[in-house]
Amino acid sequence: MPWVLGVPATLAVLFLLAPLLGLLVRAPWRDLGNVLAESQVLQALRLSLVCASAATVISLVLGVPLAWVLARARFRGLRLLRALVTLPLVLPPVVGGVALLIAFGRRGIVGQHLDAWFGITLPFTTQGVIVAETFVAMPFLIVTVEGAFRAADRGYEEAAATLGASRMTVFRRVTLPLIRSSLMAGSVLCWARALGEFGATITFAGNFPGRTQTMPIAVYLALEQDPEAAIALSLVLLAVSVAVLVGLRDRWLRAGSAP
Amino acid sequence: MTGTRNASSTALSVIGSLDRGTFHLEVDVRVEPGEVLGVLGPNGAGKTSLLRAIAGLTALTTGSIRLGDLVLDDADTFLPPERRPVGLVFQDYRLFPHLTVLDNVAFAARSHGLRRHPSRTQARTWLDRLDLSALAGRRPDQLSGGQAQRVALARALAADPGLLLLDEPLSALDARTRLDVRTELRHHLGQFAGPVLIVTHDPLEAMVLADRLLVLEEGHPVQHGSPAEVARRPATQYVAKLVGLNLYTGTLEPGRSGVTLDAGGTFTVPAQPAQTGRVLVAVRPSTVAVHTERPEHASPRNVWPGTVSSLELLADRVRAQIDGRPAALVDLTPAAVADLELRPGSEVWLSVKATEVDVYPDAP
Known part of the structure; x- marks a missing residue:
């Protein structure tokens, strides 16, 4: 191996792994049980899991049909639409939060009507957390699933049609099962992104323990008052990340060998 | 159902x-x-x-x-x-x-x-x-x-x-x-x-x-x-190629028993007065005989010279591609190929009985 490549590569590995090792070394292993048993921690963890799961379900319900449209429909402005809906992928989450406030805030463009007509208020509520997480995470699902719809063999859909299946039946019984693995990967990716969401959530939903204080926010705040608790909470999120990685290994860890 | x-x-x-x-x-x-x-x-x-x-x-x-x-x-x-x-x-x-x-x-x-x-x-x-x-x-x-x-x-x-x-x-x-x-x-x-x-x-x-x-x-x-x-x-x-036949296009003039082939040469055909004008002529490769010298026969035959361009073994027979006017595919037994000492480049004479030639109108 040429050293010009080997040395930076080694540095990169050290750089990526050192913080994680630090986390493991400094973890208050003995007190871990006590820290995690605190009601506020459990509350934050439960809220995070519930909100991330809800965001994933919403993303599936809305995002899969959108992915299908992006992959299969033909109309002017399709490329622009694709760029726009995947914008949250690259948008700083805080900006997303501000944008959400402008749209769905109590006096927001959409929010004022939600409030006046239905009495629904999103900002600084648990529902607001879900909205913020969905906004940031759904594009991950859309991008993954759109690629799968695009790559799926249309021949099977034709075969299903000649067997009398309506377009909806084809979608349900042939197209979706064929992209099952991408659907799983996209969901996991979306869920993990929602679970780690910080910027948009704190901007749009704030930081109310039990209502809008999710794990990442709890970690950030704990760091000032109780660093040990912050590390313990971080460990929990690290464990979740590792679990996600294991869940995705077929897709991502083998990506190096197959383009 | x-x-x-x-x-x-x-x-x-x-x-x-x-x-x-x-x-x-x-x-x-x-x-x-x-x-x-x-x-x-x-x-x-x-x-x-x-x-x-x-x-x-x-x-x-x-x-x-x-x-x-x-x-x-x-x-x-x-x-x-x-x-x-x-x-x-x-x-x-x-x-x-x-x-x-x-x-x-x-x-x-x-x-x-x-x-x-x-x-x-x-x-x-x-x-x-x-x-x-x-x-x-x-x-x-x-x-x-x-x-x-x-x-x-x-x-x-x-x-x-x-x-x-x-x-x-x-x-x-x-x-x-x-x-x-x-x-x-x-x-x-x-x-x-x-x-x-x-x-x-x-x-x-x-x-x-x-x-x-x-x-x-x-x-x-x-x-x-x-x-x-x-x-x-x-x-x-x-x-013709799919079914393994020699197929020639040509013209059958009224009052004549020969078809003038587009690829050169003339074929004597069975008397078929109804079919004049543009015709197709089909000849099975197994009905074409190969000779090393010009054959002399009494029965009405089509005889023309040619050159072997390739020989291919197909299961139990040899298919010879003969250049000439017209070119033809000919099926022979391996024994015949050996007896006639055929190889690419050999000069040969081909003959087909008039009764083995199938002439039919060329549908536009």
Whole structure:
């Protein structure tokens, strides 16, 4: 191996792994049980899991049909639409939060009507957390699933049609099962992104323990008052990340060998 | 769906054209119930486009497709594929990889709203009928080519179509399996009540499976007839090559018994006064005799010189390609090749009896 490549590569590995090792070394292993048993921690963890799961379900319900449209429909402005809906992928989450406030805030463009007509208020509520997480995470699902719809063999859909299946039946019984693995990967990716969401959530939903204080926010705040608790909470999120990685290994860890 | 429906006893008619970029397909065919029409042609002739149009996967540009009284496609109507009583067996089978053989065959019934249990019961009947019951629980990737072909046929038949289309049904199989499956397929097609259309580029497949042949070349029908007619009197060089005949174009002048060939030379032919003008002349390679010296005979013969350009061993005979006016393919026994000391470059004389020459009008 040429050293010009080997040395930076080694540095990169050290750089990526050192913080994680630090986390493991400094973890208050003995007190871990006590820290995690605190009601506020459990509350934050439960809220995070519930909100991330809800965001994933919403993303599936809305995002899969959108992915299908992006992959299969033909109309002017399709490329622009694709760029726009995947914008949250690259948008700083805080900006997303501000944008959400402008749209769905109590006096927001959409929010004022939600409030006046239905009495629904999103900002600084648990529902607001879900909205913020969905906004940031759904594009991950859309991008993954759109690629799968695009790559799926249309021949099977034709075969299903000649067997009398309506377009909806084809979608349900042939197209979706064929992209099952991408659907799983996209969901996991979306869920993990929602679970780690910080910027948009704190901007749009704030930081109310039990209502809008999710794990990442709890970690950030704990760091000032109780660093040990912050590390313990971080460990929990690290464990979740590792679990996600294991869940995705077929897709991502083998990506190096197959383009 | 084991009962017969009206559609299964009505004829298919396709009249019209289909344009795809620079490709133009022109057809006018009718297939009677119970009849198997073989559509034969080289790759790119438009065979698959024809099937796709009948199945509703492509729309005709002009014209109409009807199954009995049911209009599948015309200027005002386009029935989508799911509403056409048409079964299509794809060249690559397209068995759903996420379903078992049983659920593949049950797919049509499920799509028509039948519940899982009754649709599976029905699928089992079809698996029984095609001798596939042992494979019911397998996934498509656990099937051999021949098995997959049978499952694809079972799946199409289970939809109780009024019309069956097969796209190169045997081309994905190895030579050995092909023989078995062909015999079996012939049997199943014989039991199907509706019209059947088989697309193939394999003449043997077409001859064995079809009652009637339609030859397509570059989007146009060039010949139409029984397999025997097509094999005996090919209309184009492509067909002649497929069936292994020498085919010459020429002109038969009134009052003369010789055909002036376009490729050079003249053939003496049996007296056929009715046929004058542009004609085709078919000569079987096995009826051409090869001599090392100019033969002297009393019977009316066509004799001309030539040069051996290649020799090819085909199973029990040698096919010689002879350059000359006209050029010819000649079938010889290996012993004859040895006796005559033939090799590429050898100068030879060819002869054909006038009675072995088949002359027929060149249909425009």
